[in-house]
Amino acid sequence: MRLHACAPAFTCGLKNPTDTIDPVKNFERWKKKYNKTKTRVKQEKRQKRRPEWQVEKEAIQRLVNKYNEINAKDAERFSDFPISKNTLRGLMEAQYRQPTEIQRQTIGFALQGKDVLGAAKTGSGKTLAFLIPVLECLYRQQWTAMDGLGALIISPTRELAYQTFEVLRKVGKNHEFSAGLIIGGKDLKNESEKIHRTNIIICTPGRLLQHMDETAAFHASDLHMLVLDEADRILDMGFADTINAIVENLPKTRQTLLFSATQTKSVKDLARLSLKDPEYVWVHEKAKFSTPATLEQNYVVCELHQKVNMLFSFIRSHLQKKVIVFFACCKEVQYLFRVFCRLRPGMPILALHGKQQQMKRVEVYNDFIKKKNAVLFATDIAARGLDFPAVNWVLQFDCPEDANTYIHRVGRTARYKEGGEALLVLLPSEEKDMVSQLQEKKVPINRIQVNPEKLTSVQQKLEAFLAQEKEQKERAQRCFVSYLRSVYLMKNKDVFDVFQLKLQEYAASLGLAVAPRVRFLNKVQKQRADPGQSGGLGDVAPHEEEKELKSFKAQLRGDGLKSEAQESQSSDEEDDEEEDEEKVQPALLSFPLSLQETDSNTIKKTEKETKFKEAKKVLKRNFQVNTKLVFTEEGQMVQQWPPLQRTAVPATEGEEDDCTSGINVEEARERLRREDQEFDKLEYRLKQTHGTLPDPDKLHYDSEEEDDQISRKRPRQQATAKPLDTGLSLAEDEALVLHLLGNRS
Numbered sequence: 001m002r003l004h005a006c007a008p009a010f011t012c013g014l015k016n017p018t019d020t021i022d023p024v025k026n027f028e029r030w031k032k033k034y035n036k037t038k039t040r041v042k043q044e045k046r047q048k049r050r051p052e053w054q055v056e057k058e059a060i061q062r063l064v065n066k067y068n069e070i071n072a073k074d075a076e077r078f079s080d081f082p083i084s085k086n087t088l089r090g091l092m093e094a095q096y097r098q099p100t101e102i103q104r105q106t107i108g109f110a111l112q113g114k115d116v117l118g119a120a121k122t123g124s125g126k127t128l129a130f131l132i133p134v135l136e137c138l139y140r141q142q143w144t145a146m147d148g149l150g151a152l153i154i155s156p157t158r159e160l161a162y163q164t165f166e167v168l169r170k171v172g173k174n175h176e177f178s179a180g181l182i183i184g185g186k187d188l189k190n191e192s193e194k195i196h197r198t199n200i201i202i203c204t205p206g207r208l209l210q211h212m213d214e215t216a217a218f219h220a221s222d223l224h225m226l227v228l229d230e231a232d233r234i235l236d237m238g239f240a241d242t243i244n245a246i247v248e249n250l251p252k253t254r255q256t257l258l259f260s261a262t263q264t265k266s267v268k269d270l271a272r273l274s275l276k277d278p279e280y281v282w283v284h285e286k287a288k289f290s291t292p293a294t295l296e297q298n299y300v301v302c303e304l305h306q307k308v309n310m311l312f313s314f315i316r317s318h319l320q321k322k323v324i325v326f327f328a329c330c331k332e333v334q335y336l337f338r339v340f341c342r343l344r345p346g347m348p349i350l351a352l353h354g355k356q357q358q359m360k361r362v363e364v365y366n367d368f369i370k371k372k373n374a375v376l377f378a379t380d381i382a383a384r385g386l387d388f389p390a391v392n393w394v395l396q397f398d399c400p401e402d403a404n405t406y407i408h409r410v411g412r413t414a415r416y417k418e419g420g421e422a423l424l425v426l427l428p429s430e431e432k433d434m435v436s437q438l439q440e441k442k443v444p445i446n447r448i449q450v451n452p453e454k455l456t457s458v459q460q461k462l463e464a465f466l467a468q469e470k471e472q473k474e475r476a477q478r479c480f481v482s483y484l485r486s487v488y489l490m491k492n493k494d495v496f497d498v499f500q501l502k503l504q505e506y507a508a509s510l511g512l513a514v515a516p517r518v519r520f521l522n523k524v525q526k527q528r529a530d531p532g533q534s535g536g537l538g539d540v541a542p543h544e545e546e547k548e549l550k551s552f553k554a555q556l557r558g559d560g561l562k563s564e565a566q567e568s569q570s571s572d573e574e575d576d577e578e579e580d581e582e583k584v585q586p587a588l589l590s591f592p593l594s595l596q597e598t599d600s601n602t603i604k605k606t607e608k609e610t611k612f613k614e615a616k617k618v619l620k621r622n623f624q625v626n627t628k629l630v631f632t633e634e635g636q637m638v639q640q641w642p643p644l645q646r647t648a649v650p651a652t653e654g655e656e657d658d659c660t661s662g663i664n665v666e667e668a669r670e671r672l673r674r675e676d677q678e679f680d681k682l683e684y685r686l687k688q689t690h691g692t693l694p695d696p697d698k699l700h701y702d703s704e705e706e707d708d709q710i711s712r713k714r715p716r717q718q719a720t721a722k723p724l725d726t727g728l729s730l731a732e733d734e735a736l737v738l739h740l741l742g743n744r745s
């Protein structure tokens with residue numbers, strides 16, 4: 001018997017044949033199962049009768065109970081973290097399955113409610129590292145539209161804010177929260193109506209502060225989480241006041257997350273944000289290099305007057321690549337973009353800088369994302385955080401301000417396990433100190449040689465363009481002055497020395513026959529020669545000079561942040577003009593995360609209608625239709641924009657024809673000389689009247705408008721010569737007009 005009793009242990013689950021035929025035992029087994037199912041069904045019914053929020057609350061509690069058990073080391077998938085089903089589904093649908101290192105190491109701390117300072121190389125996935133905790137934080141609180149602002153994400157640039165908003169839309173689409181993008185624009189009223197119902201705000205600092213100051217219904221007293229993306233940039237001296245003022249309006253109980261690729265542990269910064277025992281997560285602190293391993297980095301030393309030729313030659317030899325070229329200031333981008341379009345290197349050229357109006361910036365951003373091969377001319381506005389897919393090359397045409405800026409710029413390529421190449425162009429005077437700075441920051445960079453004989457010279461062509469187009473010449477002059485000013489304002493005088501630059505050669509390389517007068521340099525030179533003289537730049541107190549320097553640099557780079565921060569006080573005529581343009585655009589995109597697709601579709605629809613209407617208007621406006629359309633070998637239409645404009649100096653006989661049959665360089669030079677004479681005469685006359693020469697920057701102030709905007713200040717006859725901006729490229733416009741004309745005839 002005993003043996004029998006033990007038998008099941010040895011039979012390994014084999015049933016006793018007598019069981020199957022014993023009806024009593026069978027019945028008991030059935031009854032047991034039946035009772036179990038009955039209780040489960042009863043429980044489920046009871047559960048269903050309970051309100052949804054209560055069920056959710058229990059689910060939340062189950063998640064929260066697991067927070068203390070989070071083991072970052074073992075988390076191989078997002079589902080290994082105790083995060084809500086809605087977030088997990090959003091991540092899966094966006095094809096995010098395994099967390100990256102920075103995500104693995106920070107999500108746990110953030111879920112536990114700790115303040116986090118996260119730093120990891122560029123392209124390592126910092127955005128999700130803060131977006132997931134933001135969604136989970138509000139989910140935990142069962143946040144609703146009625147609760148107002150729950151999380152605030154501050155970005156240094158509008159582009160980065162826009163990009164973060166897009167990622168949030170993707171991963172947060174299964175949640176019910178509303179999200180808003182506040183990145184400038186003047187339509188405060190429209191924003192004010194929605195802002196108090198927005199749960200997650202992604203913003204640039206200036207605009208947010210404006211709402212805090214001016215929108216009565218808006219308050220952040222219930223804020224649970226503050227995120228500073230690219231924290232070191234936001235906490236930079238130039239933005240300190242804005243951040244201080246914002247933080248004053250936030251509750252002290254909030255949780256704070258700071259992320260950047262180049263983070264400092266500056267005690268001052270942390271005190272400003274009142275962080276509470278923050279967790280420092282520096283993923284690549286012990287890494288041999290501070291840039292991605294898949295990034296190949298080189299530099300060349302090139303004379304200033306050879307840089308434009310080098311850029312052209314570089315582009316010509318990388319026609320099938322996606323390239324970003326970084327410049328020191330907006331006016332360089334504006335000028336070189338235009339002339340490079342006209343040089344037709346054989347690939348699409350785009351430009352992104354802070355003087356463009358917001359819609360244009362977004363359009364360029366999206367355009368560049370879509371393109372397979374293209375070159376983007378940009379200021380440092382594009383240096384941080386932007387995630388352009390498949391960028392092969394980053395070329396730094398102008399030396400970056402410091403090693404951190406270098407790291408962020410090159411970080412636009414070699415993102416998330418991809419490869420990339422970076423080339424830094426240095427002047428002989430910049431080489432020694434910049435290279436040692438980079439080595440200090442653990443940037444592996446090698447010098448390579450460029451054979452000067454292999455460079456294609458474009459100087460003559462530029463001279464010819466400037467001879468044909470007065471506006472272009474003015475742009476070249478402003479580019480010249482702005483570049484020098486940007487060099488002069490650089491803090492690190494060991495790297496940047498404006499007095500070592502050969503001005504005449506540089507001017508010539510831009511196509512200018514004569515180097516424009518640079519008033520501030522003359523002033524400094526005088527000051528140097530006669531240090532006792534008062535009223536010069538040397539009189540400025542050091543800290544004031546620094547402040548001025550910071551603010552001016554922000555303007556030069558056109559990084560949007562500073563101009564936003566000081567929007568209301570800006571005395572810069574150009575910015576005013578631009579902000580007026582922005583008035584017509586809604587600056588707040590606010591709607592539940594799941595509904596956003598519909599809204600963007602509506603915007604597109606209306607855009608299309610107006611393009612057609614505008615094209616019809618173009619027909620009525622003596623549009624020049626007999627213009628050559630040029631295609632590359634791959635069949636892509638070559639940009640014909642910007643259109644030609646006539647010079648102020650009347651052309652001699654025969655010169656007119658040159659526009660269509662190529663460029664007569666000699667005649668163009670002659671014209672340029674005559675124009676310079678005219679310019680000198682004008683200067684002389686002005687000097688007679690005012691006693692001092694005008695600043696070339698100010699003299700041409702009114703032509704500083706948006707790239708493809710029609711200047712409201714330009715003389716009438718020039719304004720009519722400009723084509724109407726239809727929102728299409730000129731080539732597309734022309735094709736459309738030709739098509740319409742064809743239909744009429």
Ligand SMILES: Nc1ncnc2c1ncn2[C@@H]1O[C@H](COP(=O)(O)OP(=O)(O)OP(=O)(O)O)[C@@H](O)[C@H]1O
Pocket residue numbers: 095096097098099100103120121122123124125126127128260261384385386387411412415416
């Ligand atoms: N877990 C993940 N799985 C797959 N791809 C990811 C993951 N996390 C991020 N990525 C992708 O990696 C790329 C870089 O991410 P992200 O822009 O967040 O980097 P970053 O660290 O913020 O870079 P930067 O310092 O330049 O701002 C993006 O294209 C993103 O979609």
